[in-house]
Amino acid sequence: MGHIVNSEKEYRLLQQRLDCNITGAPYAPAFISILKLLFTPAEAYIARQIPLRPTRLSLVANKLNIPAAKLYGKVLAMAERGLVFDFEHNGEIYIVLSPVVIGFFEFIFMRTRDNLPLKELAELFEEYMSQDDRFAQSIFEGSTQLGRTLIHEQALPADTYSEVLDWEKTTAIIASAKHIGLSLCTCRHKASHLGRCCDAPLETCITLGKSAVILVKKGMAAAISPDKALRIIEDCKQQGLMQIADNVQRDVGFICNCCSCCCEFIQAIKRFNLKNAVITSNWLATVNPKFCKSCGACIRACPVGALHSEENSAGAKPVCDETVCLGCGVCVTACKFNGITMSPRPQRVIVPETSYDKIILMAIERGKLSNLVFDDPSRLHHRALGRIIGVIEKSSPVKTLMAVKPIKSAFLTAIVSRIKKATGVNKN
Structure with missing residues (x-):
């Protein structure tokens, strides 16, 4: 596109366009550097013309005065990198500009790649996400969030399990999904390029339903069976990982198996004190002093540091900070003495239907x-x-x-x- 004479301006305009998305993309030099690695100046120009919600390719082609077939070729090149999403509906191609989160950050690191400088991108994303709280604030401000906590079902009291709704149960969510995909954990894959990935497994990111169909088609996920998905989740639970799911009741799109050291959701809570970055489950950790041995296993296991030790008449015992507890049940799995249980929250959590x-x-x-x-x-x-x-x-x-x-x-x-x-x- 010969009319592009100021490539720096194109990247700045694309950043402003991406910042219009509900999860935002505030300006920072590191983010401009990310855009330069991902988009050519011509692609940046096209990308900023693409709407933030699905739109017919033909309409965008008319707007850009480009033949639809030529535009589709350019879109496919960007879609391979996860920068644009394309899909067919009723015989027409629709396209949408990917946000940063959940969007091209995840799509870039969902698989290994030879066509992108992943180490350099990982370093730039780390700088952008952790240098200050502007990006985190743009994603997590407000009371409605992208992800919600799924409780370890084994941690639920037996006499209350029947009261738990299906959208709160990992097993029910997996059973109801028509399609399931498996990808690399975005956060741990990014951390591996920074030389600080933990020992948790990499292939643990589960997508469901229509999201799985699209990602499998794009080569960003592998199709798996419900049984395999449940085995992966169970293995992750045994390794002390917590599950964060799409914050909806119907047609859940993803389940992440998250560690406390690499997960960007959890890091937003710990690094910037954004306690609402992940919606809690309808449960709270409750310490039972009668059985607690003060071994500290629950404190070490808690992904967000909601448990700490306090001295009382019975000695040093763990105490739960209810303003921090996500209700994941990881602490219950870690305790070998039944010293901690899960209790219903006084007020039920509101989760969007769709x-x-x-x-x-x-x-x-x-x-x-x-x-x-x-x-x-x-x-x-x-x-x-x-x-x-x-x-x-x-x-x-x-x-x-x-x-x-x-x-x-x-x-x-x-x-x-x-x-x-x-x-x-x-x-x-």
Whole structure:
């Protein structure tokens, strides 16, 4: 594309475009360096014209004044690197610009590659993610998150297991999935290029349903059976890993088997004190002083440091900080003396029903609903309406109302209904 004379500007504009996504991409020199390694200047120009939600390839081709077949070739080259997603629906090709998280960060490290400088990318992503909290804040601000905690089912009290809903059970989620894919753990693979990966296994990232179909087709995952998926999860539990799943009730898209040292979700909690980075389960760790031997196994096992030792009349015993505990049950698995159990939380955790509900909720909370709804940088009225709604949704009265759960729920229902009707998106 000969008209591109200022490549630096193209990368800055692409960064600004990616920052419009609900999980954000704030400016940093390290992130610009990442974009330069992943995109040519011409690809950066094309990528920033691609909407943040699935759009027909033909529409983007018309906007760019490029033949659809030629654009598709360029899109496929970017899709191979996980920078753009393409899929077919009702005989038409749809494309969408991948966010950074969950997006091209994961897609890059989901497999080994020879066509990308993975070590250099790992170093740059580490700098971008850990240098300060701006990137973490852009992902995890708000009360609705990408991931939620799955409790170790073996840690549940026997008399309460029947009360646990299927979307809370790893076994039920796996059993209901029509397609399952297995990839490398993104976080541990990245850590391996930094020379500090732990001993936990690498092939542990499980994708489900439509996500699995797409990743298997793209060569980013291998198709596996439900039995193999359950064996992998069980092995990970025995190694003290916790499970973080897609924060939805229906059609869960992923289950990660996470260690405390490499997982970027957990690191956001520990490094930046973002306690809400992962939604908790509906359970809390409870110490039973009668059986506790003060061995410290539960304290060492807790992925987020929610347990610590305190002196009392019975001596030094572990104590659970309920504001930090994710309710994963890893501590129960680690204890050999039945000294710790899981108790129901006083207030049940609210989990979005579908991915669409989750995305809309996240957009509302982060003041980015206008980016999602009016997402066409080439159309003047979309940009104008987006700016107007952006001012409204960021105003103090709206933020105050959105903090009230009943109002928030009613507002979400109305917004989702109207957007689906306007865009022709079915409920499922």
